[in-house]
Amino acid sequence: LENNIEFLNGKISKKDNILEIGSGCGDLLSYLQKxxxxxxxxxxxxxxxxxxxxxxxxxxxxxxxGDRLQFPNRSFDVVLSFDVLEHIPDTGKHxxxxxxxxxxxGVYIFQTPNKITNRLAEFLWVTFTGKSRWPxxxxxxxxxxxxxxxxxxxxxxxxxxxxxxxVTKHTLTRVRGGLGTVGAFAFRMFPWELLPMHLQTNFYVVxxxxx
Numbered sequence: 161l162e163n164n165i166e167f168l169n170g171k172i173s174k175k176d177n178i179l180e181i182g183s184g185c186g187d188l189l190s191y192l193q194k195x196x197x198x199x200x201x202x203x204x205x206x207x208x209x210x211x212x213x214x215x216x217x218x219x220x221x222x223x224x225x226g227d228r229l230q231f232p233n234r235s236f237d238v239v240l241s242f243d244v245l246e247h248i249p250d251t252g253k254h255x256x257x258x259x260x261x262x263x264x265x266g267v268y269i270f271q272t273p274n275k276i277t278n279r280l281a282e283f284l285w286v287t288f289t290g291k292s293r294w295p296x297x298x299x300x301x302x303x304x305x306x307x308x309x310x311x312x313x314x315x316x317x318x319x320x321x322x323x324x325x326x327v328t329k330h331t332l333t334r335v336r337g338g339l340g341t342v343g344a345f346a347f348r349m350f351p352w353e354l355l356p357m358h359l360q361t362n363f364y365v366v367x368x369x370x371x
Contacts, residue, residue, distance in 0.1 A: 163324050178238045179236045181241040189219045203221060227254040239270075241270040248301055249300050264369070274303070278361075303363065308365070322366070
């Protein structure tokens with residue numbers, strides 16, 4: 161959440177009509193609403209939506225798949241998703257749906273894990289802890305840098321990738337839990353900004369709908 165809020169800074173306006181796909185438990189959606197943004201959300205998980213509505217009763221969130229959006233064409237200025245694209249089996253279908261519901265020159269702002277670094281992190285996690293972090297089928301559409309660029313271009317978007325430091329209180333807690341204090345220290349001190357884009361831990365992207 162820390163990184164996502166940082167990434168959105170200066171990229172959205174309170175005049176925008178915003179859709180968040182994969183709102184989960186509603187943290188970001190609630191934050192946006194409290195800051196005065198007009199935003200609605202979707203998620204595929206009924207239990208997640210129930211939790212979101214319990215903690216944040218004022219948010220607007222509906223059960224809906226990210227590749228079958230039940231909104232009219234050109235409904236939104238901005239579509240958001242964070243840690244969502246990798247869970248949707250048909251990336252192209254998802255991007256076409258986002259394109260469809262975006263207004264002219266609308267933007268899709270999203271984050272998704274890097275397939276290369278994700279698989280490396282999973283290997284290290286299993287090696288040191290003996291346990292997998294998550295089932296492989298959960299991340300059915302992990303992307304590489306060239307693959308994601310190609311998918312965006314083929315589905316009607318101009319785009320820009322951004323580097324965001326992955327070190328937050330949350331990630332440090334997770335790393336410390338699996339790899340110990342030394343692992344967390346190494347993670348915090350590593351010069352992530354020096355890595356080329358294709359080796360970043362996550363891809364942060366602003367994709368603009370072509371005219």
